[in-house]
Amino acid sequence: MAGTRAAIRYAKAILDLSNAKGVAEVVNNDMKLIASTINGNEELNTFIQSPTTTVEVKEKALLEVFSGVNAVTQGLFHLLFENKRFEILEAIALEYNKLSDEINGIEVAKVTTAIPMDAALEAKVLAKIATLSDKKITIENTIDPSIIGGFILRIGDKQYNASVANRLQVLKREFSN
Numbered sequence: 001m002a003g004t005r006a007a008i009r010y011a012k013a014i015l016d017l018s019n020a021k022g023v024a025e026v027v028n029n030d031m032k033l034i035a036s037t038i039n040g041n042e043e044l045n046t047f048i049q050s051p052t053t054t055v056e057v058k059e060k061a062l063l064e065v066f067s068g069v070n071a072v073t074q075g076l077f078h079l080l081f082e083n084k085r086f087e088i089l090e091a092i093a094l095e096y097n098k099l100s101d102e103i104n105g106i107e108v109a110k111v112t113t114a115i116p117m118d119a120a121l122e123a124k125v126l127a128k129i130a131t132l133s134d135k136k137i138t139i140e141n142t143i144d145p146s147i148i149g150g151f152i153l154r155i156g157d158k159q160y161n162a163s164v165a166n167r168l169q170v171l172k173r174e175f176s177n
Contacts, residue, residue: 004095007088010076011095015103018072028100030073034066035093048086058086107135112142112152114164124162125151132158 018027038045047053047061059081063074080086101108109129113121122139129137133155148164 004091006085007091007095010079010085010088010092011099014072014076014092015096015099017075018070021072023070023072024100026070027072028097030066030069031093031096031100033069034073035090035097037065038090038093045090048089055081055084055086062086062089101138105135106138107133107155108140109133109137110140110142110154112144112147112154112163114143114145114147114149116143117141117151121151125153128153128160128162129155132160 014027015024018024038048044065048058059077062077066073066077076089076092080089080092100106109125111117111125117125125139126137129139132153137155146165148168150163150167152163152166153160
């Protein structure tokens with residue numbers, strides 16, 4: 001996808017600029033907010049993607065929706081306005097977060113649970129993470145009731161499945177043999 005390559009280029013440029021200005025962490029939080037807002041709001045996403053909406057209107061709207069963001073982030077909006085590339089904003093935000101995590105030695109652990117994690121389950125997950133990675137870890141929790149209970153942990157290319165659904169599958173296989 002050409003959009004992805006462009007998104008990586010924009011993300012690197014914005015990261016360099018935010019590092020130079022000492023606001024990389026603030027801009028990282030802006031990017032998390034932008035990505036989750038666009039992802040969670042179908043109307044906003046459709047508006048940004050719309051070929052009939054002018055770039056002037058898109059920039060003005062984004063500056064209003066994200067009025068509290070850093071000047072570097074606002075600069076990104078203006079850059080996308082000049083280059084007519086608002087449709088890759090979410091991809092840029094996600095790439096920025098990924099690059100920022102890499103630079104800071106942070107790895108994302110994707111944890112799938114049947115219900116939101118409580119302290120006890122989080123402790124189990126953190127104990128397992130410690131055996132799989134020695135980096136700083138950010139936990140991303142996804143809820144999927146179909147796993148019944150327990151958790152599925154994904155760090156990079158490693159996966160650990162401690163879900164009840166998985167255990168049931170294993171038992172089924174053992175009984176059928």
